[in-house]
Amino acid sequence: METELTRKLKIQYPILQAPMAGGPTTPDLVAAVSNAGGLGSLGAGYLTPEQIRHAVREIKQRTDQPFGVNLFVPEPSVRSEESIAAMNRCLDRYRKELGISSDPMLPAFVDTFEEQVQVVLEEKVAVFSFTFGIPSQNVINAMSRNGIFVIGTATTVEEAIALEHAGVDAITAQGSEAGGHRGSFLTSDADARIGTMALVPQIVDQTSVPVIASGGIMDGRGLVASLALGASAVQMGTAFLASRESGAHALHKQKILASNEDSTEVTIFYSGKAARGILTDFMREMRQYEGTVPDYPIQHALTTDIRRAAAQAGNPEYMSLWAGQGLRLAQDLTAAEIMKQSMDQAILLIRSMGSLVTVEE
Numbered sequence: 222m223e224t225e226l227t228r229k230l231k232i233q234y235p236i237l238q239a240p241m242a243g244g245p246t247t248p249d250l251v252a253a254v255s256n257a258g259g260l261g262s263l264g265a266g267y268l269t270p271e272q273i274r275h276a277v278r279e280i281k282q283r284t285d286q287p288f289g290v291n292l293f294v295p296e297p298s299v300r301s302e303e304s305i306a307a308m309n310r311c312l313d314r315y316r317k318e319l320g321i322s323s324d325p326m327l328p329a330f331v332d333t334f335e336e337q338v339q340v341v342l343e344e345k346v347a348v349f350s351f352t353f354g355i356p357s358q359n360v361i362n363a364m365s366r367n368g369i370f371v372i373g374t375a376t377t378v379e380e381a382i383a384l385e386h387a388g389v390d391a392i393t394a395q396g397s398e399a400g401g402h403r404g405s406f407l408t409s410d411a412d413a414r415i416g417t418m419a420l421v422p423q424i425v426d427q428t429s430v431p432v433i434a435s436g437g438i439m440d441g442r443g444l445v446a447s448l449a450l451g452a453s454a455v456q457m458g459t460a461f462l463a464s465r466e467s468g469a470h471a472l473h474k475q476k477i478l479a480s481n482e483d484s485t486e487v488t489i490f491y492s493g494k495a496a497r498g499i500l501t502d503f504m505r506e507m508r509q510y511e512g513t514v515p516d517y518p519i520q521h522a523l524t525t526d527i528r529r530a531a532a533q534a535g536n537p538e539y540m541s542l543w544a545g546q547g548l549r550l551a552q553d554l555t556a557a558e559i560m561k562q563s564m565d566q567a568i569l570l571i572r573s574m575g576s577l578v579t580v581e582e
């Protein structure tokens with residue numbers, strides 16, 4: 222199956238595995254998707270430059286096909302010691318319950334984006350993608366000079382137009398069904414919850430670079446629908462999150478496989494930034510602190526010890542269980558099986574759709 226994007230990326234099928242920071246996108250998963258004809262992608266937002274280099278080299282050992290690396294564009298955040306202390310007081314009850322020390326030291330927030338970018342350039346990765354904003358013109362130009370294909374994330378038409386002006390080669394249109402953090406950067410997230418079905422054709426009409434549909438796409442049906450909307454490929458996260466090669470915690474995978482389309486909610490309580498995940502006790506209980514949550518990445522750092530201890534203790538209710546709304550369609554399969562099943566289904570569908578039309582002579 223050939224589209225503008227498969228030609229440009231030199232991949233066989235228009236399926237991108239979503240970059241998923243925090244552990245799911247292991248070198249095994251990224252390489253398995255690329256080896257199966259899609260584009261694997263490493264979610265490297267939380268990794269140090271050294272960790273990125275190591276992971277990229279591991280992927281290169283497992284595949285000679287193209288793959289991507291994804292980073293978080295740093296955003297300005299307001300740091301208030303008062304709100305950090307207040308939030309720590311709210312969080313201490315979870316720490317007490319989990320038997321970990323209260324009021325943890327916040328790490329010094331050192332911005333390593335430039336160094337992370339440097340590794341992508343030095344390792345000559347085929348694709349660089351990003352979310353949460355637009356990197357400087359220098360970064361985008363350096364990628365292009367090095368022949369690296371650049372993909373930005375948009376949740377509105379306005380963001381997509383800004384990305385095209387900045388010189389990206391393709392745009393991921395992230396609909397509100399999507400699991401994980403919302404990529405919104407020009408509007409508040411609440412204003413930017415446009416569903417994939419509505420978002421994709423509007424971005425396609427207003428931009429001239431290939432568009433990648435993302436959010437709630439789990440199989441060949443979502444792929445065919447996205448192509449019909451004008452997308453050049455899809456990016457699937459939740460479908461691969463539950464795969465065998467995914468590094469997601471076993472409890473996270475179990476929850477995905479046992480949850481329904483109405484099991485998720487968009488929350489800011491884990492990280493200070495809107496993200497969609499399976500509803501947990503933590504999300505429910507923290508609702509009373511609405512309006513007092515420190516910005517990302519401060520809240521993310523404040524809840525790190527809780528999420529980690531909960532994962533170790535096997536308590537999913539205090540873990541962040543990012544997932545999109547396509548949950549019921551998730552399956553316990555290998556990445557290659559997900560790729561094959563989706564492509565077989567898409568091809569069958571496209572062939573059978575011809576019979577919907579009666580041609581009158």
Ligand SMILES: Cc1cc2nc3c(=O)[nH]c(=O)nc-3n(C[C@H](O)[C@H](O)[C@H](O)COP(=O)(O)O)c2cc1C
Pocket residue numbers: 239240241242245264265266291351352374395398399400401402435436437438456457458459460462543544545546547
């Ligand atoms: C666990 C998880 C982590 C994610 N991390 C990232 C990330 O690091 N960078 C990024 O651009 N998108 C990230 N996303 C969003 C995906 O790129 C994509 O928009 C989303 O998974 C699509 O929706 P779906 O999960 O319904 O397929 C993440 C999604 C999930 C589920």
